[in-house]
Amino acid sequence: MKALQFHYSMRIRFASPVREHHFTLRCLPGSDERQRIQNLSYTVFPNEFVSLAQDSFENECIYGYSKGEHDRFEVDVRGNVTTGLSDSISAPREERAAIFKYQTWLTKPGEHLLAYRKKFDFPAAVSSYDKAYRIMEQLHGDFTYEAGATNVLTTAEEALALRKGVCQDYAHIMISLCRMFLIPARYVVGMLEGEGASHAWVEIYDSGRWYAFDPTNFLTVKNDHIKISNGRDYKDCMINQGVFCGQTTQTQEVSVVVLS
Amino acid sequence: MVNMDLYNQTETVNELLARYGVKFGIYKDQTFKEQLFPFDTIPRIITNQEFLYLEKGLKQRVLALNYFINDIYSEKKIVKDNVVPEEFVYASSGYLPRCEGVCPPKGIYAHISGIDLVQGKDGEWYILEDNLRVPSGASYPMIAREFCRRSSPKTFKKHHIDDNRNYADMLRKTMDYVNTGGHTVILTPGRYNAAYFEHSYLAEKTGAHLVTGSELTVENDHLYYIDYTGKKEPVGAVYRRISDEYLDPMSFNEESVIGIPHIYDIFRKGNVALLNAPGNGVADDKGIYYFVPKMIRYYLDEEPVLKNAPTYVPYYKDDMAYVLEHFDNLVLKDVAEAGGYGVVFGNSMSKEQKADFIQLLKKEPRRFIAQEVIDFVDIDIFDEGKVVPRKADLRAFVLMADEPMVWRSGLTRFSRNPKSFIVNSSQGGGFKDTWVLSQ
Incomplete structure (x- = not known):
């Protein structure tokens, strides 16, 4: 167990004002068997209309609408977390987890992933957990962390061809491989001490429970990770999603501070 | 009248x-x-x-x-x-x-x-x-x-x-x-x-x-x-x-x-x-579609009143065998298409088209259904x-x-x-x- 406090903040500046701005923010960590959230608070600007909603993957969302002109958009979330309460999260219904066995546009294998899959030869008795661990280990050795080599819409197949990328790419490739071995695998967005920005990792399903793996750092998740959301891939977990009217350019600054 | x-x-x-x-x-x-x-x-x-x-x-x-x-x-x-x-x-x-x-x-x-x-x-x-x-x-x-x-x-x-x-x-x-x-x-x-x-x-x-x-x-x-x-x-x-x-x-x-x-x-x-x-x-x-009669039995515990057109799902081995054997008598439908597109009649294909189609069918059996042509x-x-x-x-x-x-x-x-x-x-x-x- 570990007690952490966090502060997530996002500042967007628009070069010229925008209006009719609709947004959905997946930036509120929730309590589960592994982590307990306390003193959660958030602010959003502009806050003309702001509500809370839960999406189909049970992620807590802030959503809203600002009709009037504005040239900045700001979100702050703070809270205290106790992590490491359990090594996994229960998933009582296997047929529900099966959704995460199917590839999405971002994880769909092409020739590189299909060839890479051949590196793994699992005897029948190996558990899903051990397979996932082996996949993480192999991937960590073959893939290099390099910011800027990929972007948010880079697919697992493209990233693997490059052999370099960021946490999102590690997660997508690992998910794609797990799914090829019929292991339900989901994408997780969260925060990690010392990271400065949001982080992405993977949860895999084995015998009624979800286990978290961080392929970027080659470790199984214990006390240091604060989970925010999960979904089939990056697109289900986008922290900030928005549409607005206005011809403009924007700059975005994100800061994540996690202190123990 | x-x-x-x-x-x-x-x-x-x-x-x-x-x-x-x-x-x-x-x-x-x-x-x-x-x-x-x-x-x-x-x-x-x-x-x-x-x-x-x-x-x-x-x-x-x-x-x-x-x-x-x-x-x-x-x-x-x-x-x-x-x-x-x-x-x-x-x-x-x-x-x-x-x-x-x-x-x-x-x-x-x-x-x-x-x-x-x-x-x-x-x-x-x-x-x-x-x-x-x-x-x-x-x-x-x-x-x-x-x-x-x-x-x-x-x-x-x-x-x-x-x-x-x-x-x-x-x-x-x-x-x-x-x-x-x-x-x-x-x-x-x-x-x-x-x-x-x-x-x-x-x-x-x-x-x-x-x-x-x-x-x-x-x-x-x-x-x-x-x-x-x-x-x-x-x-x-x-x-x-x-x-x-x-x-x-x-x-x-x-x-x-x-x-x-x-x-x-x-x-x-x-x-x-x-x-x-x-x-x-x-x-x-x-x-x-193939499963709708099964759904009626499953949820309502009734026999379906209306029939489906006789349908084969190549995903099932037996059905695949039937489809290959009776290919010329069947109409094949791509499950992802609508509006009359993606529908082909087995007997309207040339030899090459048929060979190509069967290859595709074997590769992606889930993508197709086959039906008897109803007169x-x-x-x-x-x-x-x-x-x-x-x-x-x-x-x-x-x-x-x-x-x-x-x-x-x-x-x-x-x-x-x-x-x-x-x-x-x-x-x-x-x-x-x-x-x-x-x-």
Whole structure:
């Protein structure tokens, strides 16, 4: 167990004002068997209309609408977390987890992933957990962390061809491989001490429970990770999603501070 | 029944239809063209007794389909009990993960269903497909009937034909039943949509507002309609005539400019009814069609009244063997296609085409279904003044409020090409009125 406090903040500046701005923010960590959230608070600007909603993957969302002109958009979330309460999260219904066995546009294998899959030869008795661990280990050795080599819409197949990328790419490739071995695998967005920005990792399903793996750092998740959301891939977990009217350019600054 | 008085009015009725804008639009070579939908005055006639049988089967089917969709997005019992294999659900393009865990108002997912049937030469009716997403077509026989009555009143005095002008009342009842409080609107993508005539006609007949996405807004968990004066009124039911992916850029296709941001969030909260409910396409997938009789037995514990066309799913080994053996007698359908596209007849392929197709079939068995070619009855049409037989199907409309209701009429579409079995309006066919006799 570990007690952490966090502060997530996002500042967007628009070069010229925008209006009719609709947004959905997946930036509120929730309590589960592994982590307990306390003193959660958030602010959003502009806050003309702001509500809370839960999406189909049970992620807590802030959503809203600002009709009037504005040239900045700001979100702050703070809270205290106790992590490491359990090594996994229960998933009582296997047929529900099966959704995460199917590839999405971002994880769909092409020739590189299909060839890479051949590196793994699992005897029948190996558990899903051990397979996932082996996949993480192999991937960590073959893939290099390099910011800027990929972007948010880079697919697992493209990233693997490059052999370099960021946490999102590690997660997508690992998910794609797990799914090829019929292991339900989901994408997780969260925060990690010392990271400065949001982080992405993977949860895999084995015998009624979800286990978290961080392929970027080659470790199984214990006390240091604060989970925010999960979904089939990056697109289900986008922290900030928005549409607005206005011809403009924007700059975005994100800061994540996690202190123990 | 020979009704020369009505037949002599063919031109008049078609002129009226053209004047009232009864058209459908199609995109061809990247330009939008509006086509008239040719109307043939010889009606398809269904006796009361025969229709009662159809009605029983259609109600049963739509009830089971609604149970299925509810189950898929909640407990998934039918998957757990291995009646429908998991991949037929999750790999289907109609299955939307965003709809997981949603309970639409009154639990209804398919409010307005268009079920396509054909009658075989043996007199047996077969279900061809279930259209649950945004089925269109009811307006055509509604308005054609109106013009026929006007042009030949004595025909309708002479015969005991059920009035089909109650469709608007049935639709209104369906919309009101799920309305969560507020106005009822019909949401259209606009006048360049193939079925714009229908949207405006149904709005007029039901007294609902005809709106586009820009006239609706979500504020504080509720949906509002903003009229031309800027006045804001709450909306409780949206009969949306735009497809799932364009409905809400925040939940589905983010590039959509015709949708309403956040409408899906408030639908999830139960604050507005969407007809039909998003995600219901999981039940009208051509791959799922095969399982509908099994669903009827599973959820209702009844034997299906209406038959499916004999269908084979190459996903199952036995079916694959059958398909390869009887390839030339079958029609093969790509489960992802609609509107008469992706349909090929085994006997129409060249040797090379056949070899290529079989290779594809073996590689992606889940993508195809195969069906026996049903020799369905010809019905008479006028072709340049002469009566000739042509293939036709029937789209029956089933509306779901507190109980399923079947409209005692329907859209009969026919192929004008004597060799074709494909009757879709997008493939150049025409339509007829469907008379259901009241005794």
